[in-house]
Amino acid sequence: MIQPIPPAPRPRNTAFTPLTDDWRQWIAENRLRECTPESMVVTMAGAGLDPEECRQAIARMESDPAFRAARRMQQVQRKLESVTLNLQKLWESSPFYGRIEKRTSPSRDEFIERYVLGCRPVVLTDVARDWPAMQRWSPADLKQRFGHLTVEIQDERNADPKYEENKLQHRRVVPLAPFVDRVMAGGPTNDYYMTANNEALRRPEFAPLLADIGSLPPACDRSQLAARSSFWFGPAGTLTPLHHDTIMLFHTQVVGRKRWRLISPLETPRLYNYNNVFSPIDIDRPDLGRYPLFGQVTVLDVTVEPGETIFLPLAWWHQVTSLDVSLSFSYTNLDGPNTFSYQNAEITNW
Incomplete structure (x- = not known):
C-alpha cells in the first residue's frame, strides 16, 4: 500500500517538483511497507x-544508515507481530471461536477465569432482569424527568469522516427535551449522539438514573458504579467506529438493539492502528485495496437485545451500530485490576 503523497507544489520556473525531505521520508516509509x-x-x-531523480533517491535510501537502522527495528516489530498472529491462529482453531456466547448467570469464578482472564467476549442475558430501568426507561421518560436539564452530545458527525477521533470538535451542550424530540423525529442517522463522553452520571441531577440500576454482573464493585458508568442515547443508525478501549467494560441495552462487531486484539497488526486507539477501517465498507491485511481478519458478530449485557474484554476491537432508537448503560467497575497502559502511535496523516 503506497502512502498518500506529501504536499509539494510545483515551483513556477522549474520543470519538475523538487525532491524535498518530505518526499525522502515518503520513500523510506513506502519501502518499509515493501512497495516496489x-x-x-x-x-x-x-x-x-x-x-530519474526519483529512481536514484530510492536506490540511495537502501544504503542510508538511518534507513538500515529502521530495517533492524522492523525485524523486531515483525517478530512481535508474528507472535500475536500465531496466538490468534491458535485461538481460531477452537470450533467455538466464531460465535459469541450468550450466557445466563455464570458464577463469579467462571466469569473471571473464562472471560476476564481468558479474554473472551460474552453476552450475559439476565443481568438486568431486576432493573427498574427495564420497565421505566424510554425517550418519553427521559424527557419527562430530565428534559429541563442540559446534556453533552456529539453533533454534525456526518460532515467529518473522523468524527470520533475529533470528538471534542463535535461537542455541544444542549437542552435534553429538544434533543429527545430531535432523536424521535429525525429517523435513522449518525449525525448526533449522546455518547459515554457526556459525563451526565457524575451530576447529582441525574442520580435517579443510577437508582434504576439493579443487580450487577459478577466481579463488579457497586460502590464504584456512579464514578465508572456512562449513559448513552441516540437514534437508530448511530455508528461507533472501529477502535479498542483501554479498560474492560460492560454495556447493557435497556431500550433498542445494537449490533457489535468484534475483532481480537491479537489481530492488531492487520488493523492499521496508527493513531491512538482507532483503526481507519470501516467493517461495513472495507477498502481492501488500501488496507489489504484486513482481508485476513476474523470478525465476530452479535446483536445485543434489550435486557442483555455484553462484556468487552481487554483491548478487543469493536464497531457498534444502533439498530433502533437506543438507551444504554455502560460501566467499568470491575472489582479487579482494570487500569492498563498502552504505547499508542500518534500518526494522524497516514
Missing part, C-alpha cells in the same frame, strides 16, 4: 517529480 521502487516512481512522477 517501480510503483513508487510512477506515483512520484505523477506528482511532477523527475523520474
Whole structure:
C-alpha cells in the first residue's frame, strides 16, 4: 500500500517538483511497507517529480544508515507481530471461536477465569432482569424527568469522516427535551449522539438514573458504579467506529438493539492502528485495496437485545451500530485490576 503523497507544489520556473525531505521520508516509509521502487516512481512522477531523480533517491535510501537502522527495528516489530498472529491462529482453531456466547448467570469464578482472564467476549442475558430501568426507561421518560436539564452530545458527525477521533470538535451542550424530540423525529442517522463522553452520571441531577440500576454482573464493585458508568442515547443508525478501549467494560441495552462487531486484539497488526486507539477501517465498507491485511481478519458478530449485557474484554476491537432508537448503560467497575497502559502511535496523516 503506497502512502498518500506529501504536499509539494510545483515551483513556477522549474520543470519538475523538487525532491524535498518530505518526499525522502515518503520513500523510506513506502519501502518499509515493501512497495516496489517501480510503483513508487510512477506515483512520484505523477506528482511532477523527475523520474530519474526519483529512481536514484530510492536506490540511495537502501544504503542510508538511518534507513538500515529502521530495517533492524522492523525485524523486531515483525517478530512481535508474528507472535500475536500465531496466538490468534491458535485461538481460531477452537470450533467455538466464531460465535459469541450468550450466557445466563455464570458464577463469579467462571466469569473471571473464562472471560476476564481468558479474554473472551460474552453476552450475559439476565443481568438486568431486576432493573427498574427495564420497565421505566424510554425517550418519553427521559424527557419527562430530565428534559429541563442540559446534556453533552456529539453533533454534525456526518460532515467529518473522523468524527470520533475529533470528538471534542463535535461537542455541544444542549437542552435534553429538544434533543429527545430531535432523536424521535429525525429517523435513522449518525449525525448526533449522546455518547459515554457526556459525563451526565457524575451530576447529582441525574442520580435517579443510577437508582434504576439493579443487580450487577459478577466481579463488579457497586460502590464504584456512579464514578465508572456512562449513559448513552441516540437514534437508530448511530455508528461507533472501529477502535479498542483501554479498560474492560460492560454495556447493557435497556431500550433498542445494537449490533457489535468484534475483532481480537491479537489481530492488531492487520488493523492499521496508527493513531491512538482507532483503526481507519470501516467493517461495513472495507477498502481492501488500501488496507489489504484486513482481508485476513476474523470478525465476530452479535446483536445485543434489550435486557442483555455484553462484556468487552481487554483491548478487543469493536464497531457498534444502533439498530433502533437506543438507551444504554455502560460501566467499568470491575472489582479487579482494570487500569492498563498502552504505547499508542500518534500518526494522524497516514
